[in-house]
Amino acid sequence: MAVTTELVEAAYQALATGERTEIERYWAEDMRWLVPGNHQLAGWWEGLDGFFSFMEQVGKLSGGSFVMTRSAILLSDGFSADISHNVGSRSAAREGSTSPYDRLEIDVVHVLRWRDDKVVEGRGAIFGDGTTRFNQFWSQLAADATRV
């Protein structure tokens, strides 16, 4: 069965519910996810459990502020790609701070590989110099090099 934009949207909406049974309908137990850059969340997260650990960390470090706005979904046989504008703040951010260690705004693409209508692999990548800022945002450092 072909991947459709509806299926991709449904998979992301399932994720947003945070409910495992809902999520398992679209994301395979043996899936893996590659976070771009070089920082505490970067690299391959293995299995649906690993993916949950990653999302839990994102939620904790960003105080649930992370928002992804999708603008396009592309398809091919067995693959999808979604283009997204992502915005977030660190939980530890100082009020009103514009520092890249506190605030993030990047344009990204996620490439998903599908098998039997479920995602088995996802890889993110960032446009422009957003990877530098992604590394700053997820840093174990505040702007003043305090470890947070």
Next chain:
Amino acid sequence: MAVTTELVEAAYQALATGERTEIERYWAEDMRWLVPGNHQLAGWWEGLDGFFSFMEQVGKLSGGSFVMTRSAILLSDGFSADISHNVGSRSAAREGSTSPYDRLEIDVVHVLRWRDDKVVEGRGAIFGDGTTRFNQFWSQLAADATRV
């Protein structure tokens, strides 16, 4: 008219010829191209002339060694994305060097926006920690910090 995998392939093959009249059939005069990372080739190259300047620099700095191997093409209304494995060496590389300042091997995605069967915008993005190595590869520095 919808973007097709054949059209995307034809656009890249036209590029490979290096012939402007051939390239102009698929790439719009007012196109722009965003190179990821933070290095001498990074950022927005404006216009087909800017894109040619970029490619000329890539050819010169890599001694024509840069090879892109496409593994998938994804489509949507007005967009395409191609996934590619890219390999290259710096012209100034020392024989047999495995330094990231000399040799590059990364997985990337290019997202193209189309208008009237021509590319009007292209943006590259890199998977994993490839952006760090892309910054090293296109650096104005050799591995020993000599300016090259």
Next chain:
Amino acid sequence: MAVTTELVEAAYQALATGERTEIERYWAEDMRWLVPGNHQLAGWWEGLDGFFSFMEQVGKLSGGSFVMTRSAILLSDGFSADISHNVGSRSAAREGSTSPYDRLEIDVVHVLRWRDDKVVEGRGAIFGDGTTRFNQFWSQLAADATRV
């Protein structure tokens, strides 16, 4: 009392013993240490306990392979600076790997602030593009983006 090269050498030799009572003779209980770059060990480590945690992490991640070779000690009223060539391998390194995610070789300077013949603050800084390689070396990523 003025800081001397003998005092600086003695402080580092005390560190090398790993014995707390010996170390406390030269390093103040309220000292802090700033590790350069953006990676899991970067930033301010607070207190002698924090400094011990840092050194413990260095030992664990590098399998005790980290070697610092001092070439000069500079002094002023209340400050010292030592120039060092540092080499190490990650515990998780593949045999014979030359990847910057596995092997490190950098030139650094440590600037120490002294009070009553004890170090109260230390800050490291790296010459050339060594900070990029320091970030790769202490990365939570192996060269293939596996999380380690």
Next chain:
Amino acid sequence: MAVTTELVEAAYQALATGERTEIERYWAEDMRWLVPGNHQLAGWWEGLDGFFSFMEQVGKLSGGSFVMTRSAILLSDGFSADISHNVGSRSAAREGSTSPYDRLEIDVVHVLRWRDDKVVEGRGAIFGDGTTRFNQFWSQLAADATRV
């Protein structure tokens, strides 16, 4: 003859005059200077002419806004180190911008090697995560990835 703080101060004051005959009294014709990081100004600048080219670029890209405030000078036989707080703005900065691509504030150390009362080698290094911001500041990119 030993290097003194007065000599180090005089060498930097000579630099500030911008007058070559004055500068040649303290900086050797065959000197070299290592700029830290990975950006268009990074790496070894060879000879007094190379050092002048570097300073000219700094002046041009920062509109003469670059200010170094020295807080300490350390000495040893044949070496000096000066600790400095550096602040600057890019010429192309947008009014009021706090972006690291527009504004710089870092703490650095310069280590100078002396011969016959003249500097023959200088190397800069940056504390904390300042190297990331130094790379952004000297980037060929504005905050929106426009090439500048």
